[in-house]
Amino acid sequence: MRELNWREYITTRLIRACGYSAIIFVGLIFIFLLREGSPALVEIPLPSLFSSRWYPIEEYFGILPLISGSIVVTIGATLVSVPLGLSTAIFIAEIAPRWAKEILKPLVEVLAGLPSVMLGFLGILVVAPFIRTATNIPTGLTAFTGALILGMMAIPTIVSVAEDALDAVPRTYREAAHALGATEWQTIWRVTLPAARSGVLTAIMLGIGRAIGETMTVMMVTGNAPVLLTGLESLFRPVRTMTATIAAEMGEVATGSVHYHTLFLIGITLFLISLIVNMAAAGVVFRQRKRAERILS
Amino acid sequence: MVSSAEARQHSSLPQEIKNKIVIEELSVGYSDGTESLRDVSLAIPDHAITVLFGPAGGGKSTLLRTMNRLNDLADVISLSGHVWIDGVDILDPSVDVISLRRRVGIVFTQPVVLPMTIRQNLTYGLELAGERSRSRLEEAVEQSLRAAALWEEVSDRLDDPAIALSGGQQQRLCLARVLALEPEVILLDEPTSGLDPISTGKVEASLQELKEHYTFVLVPHSVQQAARTADYAAFILDGQLIEYAPGKQIFTNPQDQRTEDYVEGRFG
Ligand SMILES: Nc1ncnc2c1ncn2[C@@H]1O[C@H](COP(=O)(O)OP(=O)(O)OP(=O)(O)O)[C@@H](O)[C@H]1O
Ligand SMILES: [Mg+2]
Numbered sequence: 255m256r257e258l259n260w261r262e263y264i265t266t267r268l269i270r271a272c273g274y275s276a277i278i279f280v281g282l283i284f285i286f287l288l289r290e291g292s293p294a295l296v297e298i299p300l301p302s303l304f305s306s307r308w309y310p311i312e313e314y315f316g317i318l319p320l321i322s323g324s325i326v327v328t329i330g331a332t333l334v335s336v337p338l339g340l341s342t343a344i345f346i347a348e349i350a351p352r353w354a355k356e357i358l359k360p361l362v363e364v365l366a367g368l369p370s371v372m373l374g375f376l377g378i379l380v381v382a383p384f385i386r387t388a389t390n391i392p393t394g395l396t397a398f399t400g401a402l403i404l405g406m407m408a409i410p411t412i413v414s415v416a417e418d419a420l421d422a423v424p425r426t427y428r429e430a431a432h433a434l435g436a437t438e439w440q441t442i443w444r445v446t447l448p449a450a451r452s453g454v455l456t457a458i459m460l461g462i463g464r465a466i467g468e469t470m471t472v473m474m475v476t477g478n479a480p481v482l483l484t485g486l487e488s489l490f491r492p493v494r495t496m497t498a499t500i501a502a503e504m505g506e507v508a509t510g511s512v513h514y515h516t517l518f519l520i521g522i523t524l525f526l527i528s529l530i531v532n533m534a535a536a537g538v539v540f541r542q543r544k545r546a547e548r549i550l551s
Numbered sequence: 552m553v554s555s556a557e558a559r560q561h562s563s564l565p566q567e568i569k570n571k572i573v574i575e576e577l578s579v580g581y582s583d584g585t586e587s588l589r590d591v592s593l594a595i596p597d598h599a600i601t602v603l604f605g606p607a608g609g610g611k612s613t614l615l616r617t618m619n620r621l622n623d624l625a626d627v628i629s630l631s632g633h634v635w636i637d638g639v640d641i642l643d644p645s646v647d648v649i650s651l652r653r654r655v656g657i658v659f660t661q662p663v664v665l666p667m668t669i670r671q672n673l674t675y676g677l678e679l680a681g682e683r684s685r686s687r688l689e690e691a692v693e694q695s696l697r698a699a700a701l702w703e704e705v706s707d708r709l710d711d712p713a714i715a716l717s718g719g720q721q722q723r724l725c726l727a728r729v730l731a732l733e734p735e736v737i738l739l740d741e742p743t744s745g746l747d748p749i750s751t752g753k754v755e756a757s758l759q760e761l762k763e764h765y766t767f768v769l770v771p772h773s774v775q776q777a778a779r780t781a782d783y784a785a786f787i788l789d790g791q792l793i794e795y796a797p798g799k800q801i802f803t804n805p806q807d808q809r810t811e812d813y814v815e816g817r818f819g
Pocket of ligand 2: 611612613660740
């Protein structure tokens with residue numbers, strides 16, 4: 255009896271320590287970012303920080319083009335990956351015969367673990383030349399190419415997580431809908447998907463998260479020109495994202511310089527953007543759960 | 552052993568009455584090798600409550616689920632025989648199962664409310680069937696909830712999620728959901744298993760009232776309920792139909808020894 259209590263005590267403590275240390279690490283990272291990045295806010299006047307020219311060698315530190323680059327590539331990737339990923343997940347979970355499911359599911363999981371550099375290769379060697387000749391533009395390394403490749407990269411993540419969520423919906427739900435005279439499609443749309451809602455949303459968030467944070471691939475395929483996007487046609491021009499800028503320039507910058515501080519400031523901005531996106535998603539899921547709980551009590 | 556010929560003879564009992572459903576030598580086997588129904592023949596009359604009773608695992612639910620082809624979704628590997636509804640063999644692959652299921656509704660043992668509001672649970676089936684008129688939907692909601700003895704409890708919170716209802720309320724909601732669709736046949740698989748005696752009484756009274764419009768096939772949750780509600784009763788044991796007779800007869804003067812043992816509680 256005593257021994258059991260002991261084990262219980264140690265296990266609880268250990269788990270709690272692990273949980274807290276995760277929070278502490280995130281906190282420390284954020285503090286570090288703040289310490290290295292905040293001086294930039296003092297060193298560079300705000301108007302030039304939010305200008306449209308990024309050319310650090312001549313002391314132009316306008317971060318708008320980088321933010322717009324990241325946003326455009328991410329939104330593009332979302333538009334590519336969410337519809338395709340969800341339809342694939344629905345196909346695997348609800349429509350495919352069992353043998354096809356047993357082949358497709360592991361295949362998708364392997365794809366989800368594909369190193370991003372390999373997709374970068376694919377982008378440079380296949381997709382970019384194709385886009386260049388198809389649209390007759392000087393270079394195929396554009397925002398559009400980046401969005402396409404990142405979208406393809408996010409698809410397996412979305413499929414894998416969303417399929418798990420759909421699969422977890424009890425069979426009885428589908429039976430109940432069928433018993434009311436719903437077709438396969440009506441069942442999926444009105445019953446299975448809503449029942450799997452929070453899992454499906456998590457899948458989308460993980461997919462978008464992967465797209466926002468991705469560095470290597472976008473460096474390889476977006477052309478890396480820090481140009482502010484002005485219209486739809488700039489989709490087919492090179493862009494530069496925040497992640498690519500940090501990765502490309504951090505190696506050669508003098509520690510403590512204005513440029514160095516600005517790169518950290520970009521890091522903070524990236525951190526905040528992902529935080530907001532994640533909180534928004536969690537808010538949607540949470541609000542719905544709250545509603546059900548309120549009524550239950 | 553009762554031969555299948557004998558069972559057929561039993562099955563033809565309600566002769567003067569119109570038979571809504573005629574089951575002929577039905578056998579159903581699942582993929583795990585269990586033969587859940589063997590050679591069952593049964594004629595189910597219109598405007599009456601026909602009760603299927605017997606010990607657990609006998610195949611009662613399987614029989615119900617075959618009657619609206621819901622077993623299409625399960626691992627059925629062998630299926631033979633016929634189920635005639637209004638003279639059409641609904642096991643025929645060419646039958647439109649969607650419209651069949653609108654005519655033959657089912658209430659499951661485990662209530663399954665859909666992830667929607669209470670009101671939407673009731674109107675969903677009607678909307679699928681093409682009903683658009685607001686007022687008619689509203690009317691169906693109230694009528695079906697009253698018939699299922701649930702109206703008093705939920706009338707002021709129709710727009711709350713149905714998952715928030717208690718187990719017994721969910722079960723009655725599932726009954727109401729089927730009633731709202733106004734099918735021709737209603738299959739009830741232990742529809743009152745989670746209800747208190749008062750709600751059970753109300754539901755049973757509703758069924759008696761409604762039976763002039765429907766064909767009810769009921770799997771009761773106790774022999775007592777079977778005796779209370781049955782116009783006709785079929786005793787099913789290990790996948791076989793043992794005896795089929797008007798309710799009064801089977802519960803007061805069973806012909807088969809096994810039926811008698813079960814009815815008098817001397818079984819297993
Ligand atoms: N989906 C299924 N897959 C495999 N076997 C099944 C399935 N459904 C039922 N069975 C088997 O068929 C037999 C009859 O089951 P069924 O559910 O029809 O019995 P029941 O008479 O309704 O029992 P109960 O009174 O416990 O509800 C059982 O042996 C059961 O294990
Ligand atoms: Mg059953």
